[in-house]
Amino acid sequence: MTAPTHQLIASRASAYDAIYAHWRSHRFTRESYESNLAFFLDMDASAHGYLNGDELRFAYELLGTDSISDKTVLDCCCGTGKSTVYLALRGARVHAFDSSRQAIAVAKESADLSGVADRVQFAVQDAQYLPYADGSFDAVFCQSALHIVIDYPRCARELARVLKPGGMAVFCEEALGHNPLLKPIRWYRRRKYVTCGGRALTCQDLRRFGAPFQNVCIYHFNLLAQSKTLLGGLSRHPWIKTALRRCAAWDKAMLARWPALRRYCGKVVVAYRNPCSS
Numbered sequence: 001m002t003a004p005t006h007q008l009i010a011s012r013a014s015a016y017d018a019i020y021a022h023w024r025s026h027r028f029t030r031e032s033y034e035s036n037l038a039f040f041l042d043m044d045a046s047a048h049g050y051l052n053g054d055e056l057r058f059a060y061e062l063l064g065t066d067s068i069s070d071k072t073v074l075d076c077c078c079g080t081g082k083s084t085v086y087l088a089l090r091g092a093r094v095h096a097f098d099s100s101r102q103a104i105a106v107a108k109e110s111a112d113l114s115g116v117a118d119r120v121q122f123a124v125q126d127a128q129y130l131p132y133a134d135g136s137f138d139a140v141f142c143q144s145a146l147h148i149v150i151d152y153p154r155c156a157r158e159l160a161r162v163l164k165p166g167g168m169a170v171f172c173e174e175a176l177g178h179n180p181l182l183k184p185i186r187w188y189r190r191r192k193y194v195t196c197g198g199r200a201l202t203c204q205d206l207r208r209f210g211a212p213f214q215n216v217c218i219y220h221f222n223l224l225a226q227s228k229t230l231l232g233g234l235s236r237h238p239w240i241k242t243a244l245r246r247c248a249a250w251d252k253a254m255l256a257r258w259p260a261l262r263r264y265c266g267k268v269v270v271a272y273r274n275p276c277s278s
């Protein structure tokens, strides 16, 4: 697919503006944010309204959050800036951008409230045209936007360009499009986002997007255990918790034994690495 036109990007940005108009800024601390990163099976929908678990923790581990202090990180399509603020709270200098003006307004306010405004620079811009110099970033992070930017080949090239030699771009995403059981759920969840763009990803898409980088690693999370997202409040019931825990144990065993099942998982983390300079 050719790069989407400026008009298409602008109309998608205003669709997101309308969605983010109802979002509020938050004051995050490292502890409050990390308490929402509990293991998937241990968590309830949080005060901040999102349900991420093992895969997001894993993505941060790949980024090296324990030693990220004074590294420069790019948060691509940052939305309202939850990860931006968290990475800054961990000591990184963060550049974050999104095409939605409204998202960036909320993100800036959250950075102010969280006391990290001096470590973060926000920009309203298109992921396909980045104003940063080559090799500006130690790492790139992107949560829940690969399914939108996947069709922008220019975006992958831009991200590889602004990433330092040997640097890693880490993408955290929802389920791939291979699982037929998830199709109705995806449709239901995404029905209010149809004008925002985006589509279900395939393993082939992930590899194709990785062409400008040196290598691609795909990590899969939650197969049977992803049924938790359907159970809502019921998943707090002790015997359902026990059943889900059993599912998680089976998931580990099955995914190790039958790798072909991995593509049906509920979450995916993709890590693209730039070649080290010679």
Ligand SMILES: C[S@@+](CC[C@H](N)C(=O)[O-])C[C@H]1O[C@@H](n2cnc3c(N)ncnc32)[C@H](O)[C@@H]1O
Pocket: 009, 012, 013, 016, 076, 077, 078, 079, 080, 081, 082, 097, 098, 099, 100, 103, 125, 126, 127, 128, 142, 143, 144, 145, 148, 149
């Ligand atoms: C599903 S949201 C994810 C936001 C955030 N990363 C998070 O996890 O909360 C996708 C984001 O991608 C942004 N986006 C979509 N296309 C973009 C583009 N071409 N350039 C920059 N941002 C874009 C949208 O405005 C939206 O904020």
